[in-house]
Amino acid sequence: MKNNRLNIAISGLNNVDSPGPGIPVIRGIRESNQFQSRIIGLAYENLEPGPYMHEFVDKTYKVPYPSEGVESLMERIRYIHDREQVDVLIPNFDSEIFVFIKLAERLKEMGVSMFLPTLQQFEERHKSNLPAFGKKYGIKVPDSYPVTSASEIFDLKKEQKVDFPLVIKGKFYDAFIAGNSDQAAIYFNKISAKWGLPVVVQEFVKGTEVNVVALGDGRGNTIGAVPMRKQYITDKGKAWGGITLDDPGMIDYTHKLISSTKWRGGMELELIRTDKNELHLIEINPRLPAWVYLAVAAGQNLPEALVQLAMGETVEPFTEYAIGKMFIRYSFDMICSLDEFQQLSTTGELS
Amino acid sequence: MKIKKSLAISETGFVFDPSTGDSYTLNPTALEIIQHLKEGHSPEQISKTITQKYDVDENTFERYFYDFAGMLKQMQLVAPDEE
Numbered sequence: 001m002k003n004n005r006l007n008i009a010i011s012g013l014n015n016v017d018s019p020g021p022g023i024p025v026i027r028g029i030r031e032s033n034q035f036q037s038r039i040i041g042l043a044y045e046n047l048e049p050g051p052y053m054h055e056f057v058d059k060t061y062k063v064p065y066p067s068e069g070v071e072s073l074m075e076r077i078r079y080i081h082d083r084e085q086v087d088v089l090i091p092n093f094d095s096e097i098f099v100f101i102k103l104a105e106r107l108k109e110m111g112v113s114m115f116l117p118t119l120q121q122f123e124e125r126h127k128s129n130l131p132a133f134g135k136k137y138g139i140k141v142p143d144s145y146p147v148t149s150a151s152e153i154f155d156l157k158k159e160q161k162v163d164f165p166l167v168i169k170g171k172f173y174d175a176f177i178a179g180n181s182d183q184a185a186i187y188f189n190k191i192s193a194k195w196g197l198p199v200v201v202q203e204f205v206k207g208t209e210v211n212v213v214a215l216g217d218g219r220g221n222t223i224g225a226v227p228m229r230k231q232y233i234t235d236k237g238k239a240w241g242g243i244t245l246d247d248p249g250m251i252d253y254t255h256k257l258i259s260s261t262k263w264r265g266g267m268e269l270e271l272i273r274t275d276k277n278e279l280h281l282i283e284i285n286p287r288l289p290a291w292v293y294l295a296v297a298a299g300q301n302l303p304e305a306l307v308q309l310a311m312g313e314t315v316e317p318f319t320e321y322a323i324g325k326m327f328i329r330y331s332f333d334m335i336c337s338l339d340e341f342q343q344l345s346t347t348g349e350l351s
Numbered sequence: 352m353k354i355k356k357s358l359a360i361s362e363t364g365f366v367f368d369p370s371t372g373d374s375y376t377l378n379p380t381a382l383e384i385i386q387h388l389k390e391g392h393s394p395e396q397i398s399k400t401i402t403q404k405y406d407v408d409e410n411t412f413e414r415y416f417y418d419f420a421g422m423l424k425q426m427q428l429v430a431p432d433e434e
Contacts, residue, residue, distance in 0.1 A: 208371070229372035246357060246369035323369045324359070 004035045007084050008307060009077075009112075011042040012092025012290075013050020013057065017331070018173075018236045021092040023049075024293040026056045028303030031296065035307070040084050042091075046345045052336045059084070062348040066099040074103055078110065086112045088310045090303075094172045097122060097286050115218075115310035116265050117286050125261075125284040127169055127200040133284075137260050139253075140280045142167075142205050142272075146198035150185040153201055157181070167202040167282075170195035175237060177204060205282065207274040210245065212254050213288060213295050215302045217309060218264030224302050224318035225254040226295040231326070239291050239329070244298045246323040253279055266292070266306055291327060298325040352420055353430040354388050368428060375426070381419060394420075 008029060012020030022041070029037050041060035043051050051060035061080045064072045080086065089112050091100045100107075101119050108114075116122075124133050127144060134141030143162065147153055156162045168187040169175040172195050178184035184201075191199050214225040227250040232241035254269060266288035272280045288302060295302050298321040305315045344350040359367040364377035366385070377385060387397045398412050423429050 231372065243372040245372050324367055324372075 005038065006035050006087040006307065006311070007038045007040060009040040009042055009080065009084070009086045009089040010057075010092065011044075011063070011090070011096060013041050013043050013048045013053075013060070014045070015049040015053070017234060018238050019290040019329075020050075021288050021290045021292055023053065023056055024290055024296075025090060025092060025288055025303040026050075027293050028296040028301050029307060030056065031301060032304040032307070034304060037307075038084075040080065040086060042080075043344070046341060049334060051344055051350045052334060052340060058351075060344065060350045062344065066096050070099055070102055073099060074106065077103070077107065077112070081110055081112060088113050088115075088307050090114070090306065090310075091116070092287055094285060094287065113310040113312070115306050117267075118218075118264060121261055121263060122286050125286065127171065127202070127283060128198055130202075130281070130283075134281065137257065139257065140278060142203035142280055142282060144200055144202045147188070147201055148197045148199075150188040153184045153188060154181055156201060162201060162203060165204045167204050169200040169202055171198060171200065202282070205272045205274065205280045207272040207280070209282075210247070210250060210271050210273050210279075211239075211242075211289070211291075212250055212269040212271070213292050213302060214254050214258060214263075214267050214269065215288075215305055215309075216258040216261075216263030216265065216267065217315070218262060220259045220262045221317060222255045222258045223305050223309070223315050224295065224300040224321075225251055225258075226298055226300055226302075226321045227251065227254075228291065228294060232328075239327075241326065241328045242291055242294060244294060244321060244323055244325045249277075250279065257281075266302065294325060294327045295321065297327070298322040352388060352394065352423075353391065354385060354423060354428055355430050358389070358428060360385060360389065366428070371427070373426070375428075384416070384419065385423075 010022050010026055012022030014020040015023045026039050038058050041050050041057040042063045043060050044065055050057050063076050091097055101116050101122055104114055128146035130141045130144045145156055165177050165179050167175055168178050168184060170191040174191050176187040178187050188199050210229050212225055212227045215223040217223050227245045227247045228242045229245055230239040230242050234240050268285040268289035270283040272282055292302055300318040300321050308315050340350055357369050364382040366375040366377060384397060398409055402409055402412055
């Protein structure tokens with residue numbers, strides 16, 4: 001099995017304080033005992049750390065932002081594929097997933113496999129669609145409203161549909177808790193300037209945030225699931241430390257969700273456990289999260305399994321994981337040569 | 352009063368609750384008491400053991416014991432049917 005070498009293109013190489021999942025996904029793939037890998041990094045910026053981390057990334061190509069359009073991205077991927085014969089592509093940013101779902105068939109024709117949610121799965125789990133999602137699958141979700149202006153938040157308050165504190169969320173990333181109208185307006189402006197519209201206004205649910213990383217095979221089976229609690233959270237709400245939990249309720253919840261949605265691909269569930277021990281779903285991220293290496297260390301190599309599923313292989317579901325396994329993130333000053341920086345900046349490629 | 356079966360308690364007094372991810376550090380006396388509780392000893396049995404072993408009267412021990420027990424409940428370290 002190990003003789004089988006795959007060329008795997010991976011994005012999300014911004015291993016910074018709000019890290020993309022690229023490097024942790026690569027770490028899992030590198031540890032595979034099922035296949036060898038050549039990792040082709042897909043970078044958006046010259047200063048993403050991933051391209052310079054040569055133990056993880058063999059060759060990096062810059063790619064255009066999804067906002068520049070499907071065709072320019074497709075053209076670039078075709079160029080990369082001509083040189084690298086990409087077997088599997090793993091997009092790791094929420095903002096890319098939609099575009100890659102759209103490109104999936106064309107990429108498949110070229111011989112590039114992915115393992116992504118369907119367009120329907122991707123759309124219905126959007127933050128702004130969460131109440132309908134909860135109703136459809138019978139799960140508790142906080143009330144959420146998409147808004148396109150700050151005044152709409154005030155209207156929702158007047159109509160008594162919401163009350164402070166509220167969570168103001170970007171459609172892809174960022175969330176702030178607003179205690180009053182002034183704060184709500186400030187956060188609306190901040191988030192809409194960064195992530196565009198709509199901005200999502202969500203009921204604040206008091207409790208402990210817990211998360212699950214999981215992988216669905218697209219037929220209703222959960223290939224793996226590991227629950228975690230953040231022990232140390234940055235000012236951006238990212239986990240800087242976390243621990244795996246012994247929580248059969250969360251595992252059962254994940255299995256039911258994947259079974260009813262027939263989720264295909266990696267996912268991260270963000271949940272709040274209330275004082276009454278109820279789980280409220282606050283978000284589904286349609287990809288593996290940046291803390292996925294904790295699952296690998298706990299015995300579930302979900303990135304490896306995702307690659308195997310993309311290659312059309314049958315993967316046996318994981319049934320166990322180590323409880324009380326911890327991660328602590330750290331920052332590290334990597335010394336890089338100007339030559340490498342100029343190579344990536346000017347040619348858009350780095351070996 | 353029974354403490355959660357799943358609690359991991361080390362000899363050094365480190366307590367890990369795998370269902371919440373929380374961890375605690377106990378002083379030697381608390382460690383001794385929680386070990387008695389884990390073995391299923393009643394408050395009366397624990398009181399007898401501790402008052403014979405240390406220089407403390409029953410009333411004083413009882414006061415501190417129930418204070419400690421209240422803390423365990425508050426931290427949700429007690430078996431659900433015992434809360």
